[in-house]
Amino acid sequence: xSLKKLVLEMKLRTGMAKCTEYLDLIQSVVxxxxxxxxxxxxxxxLSMCLKCLEKYNLDxxxxxxxxxxxxxxxxxxxxxDAIKMKIAKSA
Amino acid sequence: xxxxxxxxxxxxxxxxxxxxxxxxxxxHAMYNFAHRLTYDEDDAKxxxxxxFMKSYRFxxxxxxxxxxxxxxxxxxxNSFINDFRKKSKQPAKVDYQEVEGYYNSEGTQKxxxxxxxxxTVKNLIGDEISNALxxxxxxxxxxxxxxxxxxFTYEEMAKILDIPIGTxxxxxxxxxxxxxxxxxxxxxxxxx
Numbered sequence: 001x002s003l004k005k006l007v008l009e010m011k012l013r014t015g016m017a018k019c020t021e022y023l024d025l026i027q028s029v030v031x032x033x034x035x036x037x038x039x040x041x042x043x044x045x046l047s048m049c050l051k052c053l054e055k056y057n058l059d060x061x062x063x064x065x066x067x068x069x070x071x072x073x074x075x076x077x078x079x080x081d082a083i084k085m086k087i088a089k090s091a
Numbered sequence: 092x093x094x095x096x097x098x099x100x101x102x103x104x105x106x107x108x109x110x111x112x113x114x115x116x117x118x119h120a121m122y123n124f125a126h127r128l129t130y131d132e133d134d135a136k137x138x139x140x141x142x143f144m145k146s147y148r149f150x151x152x153x154x155x156x157x158x159x160x161x162x163x164x165x166x167x168x169n170s171f172i173n174d175f176r177k178k179s180k181q182p183a184k185v186d187y188q189e190v191e192g193y194y195n196s197e198g199t200q201k202x203x204x205x206x207x208x209x210x211t212v213k214n215l216i217g218d219e220i221s222n223a224l225x226x227x228x229x230x231x232x233x234x235x236x237x238x239x240x241x242x243f244t245y246e247e248m249a250k251i252l253d254i255p256i257g258t259x260x261x262x263x264x265x266x267x268x269x270x271x272x273x274x275x276x277x278x279x280x281x282x283x
Contacts, residue, residue, distance in 0.1 A: 031263075033244065058207065058271075063239050065215060066220060066224075067240065070217055070221055072119075075118055079139065080118055083115075083143045087110065091103065091106075
């Protein structure tokens, strides 16, 4: 771990980090990429900072909305068969 | 990514088994990715066909039982960049390397303040979100598709896109800020 990351980790662990230093953590937690301890650091900060809580909620909602509301396209009929036929011809 | 210098030498029956049981079940995700890259049904079909043909041709580089979906997405991304994008008459919209350089530099990772509110996001309909997403440069659109719609991890995305994980993070951060700006201006124009 680089010195910079080590210092940030200490700041996050002790709750001494600035709001801007929680941005990466918000993204990691929203994307399910954070460790258990990182989630705890963020939750502790969110319980004290409305601005970051709003950002976290917005990011989480945006991800949810993308998943729920973007229409999924049906695979055109015959595409799978056409691919299999091409493969059989090429083999 | 499930690809190494050691190549397999699958028999024809194993090749067919891998193709039918590991590759083909991903056709729905592949078609949707292709459609969100090209926004054209015929181009999407061509891109899917091309990807599956390449996947069969290079099947010995794939290790049975590993992440077929990520492997196929990587082929599709490369096919799109090398073949389809060249045909596009669209000029490059954003020099994203420059943008990423800025966002990767120390102390510049910051929140872009938009007035976008959570209630506005909740009230958006699919078409509005789709329009905002399609208005993003393809490189930014791609990271949102891979992460939010397809659920790939940062590590998988790094391998699909051939970029470091740090760049995945910064590109995703930038892409979401751009998407919020588009949604905010869209919401404003609709009087939300």
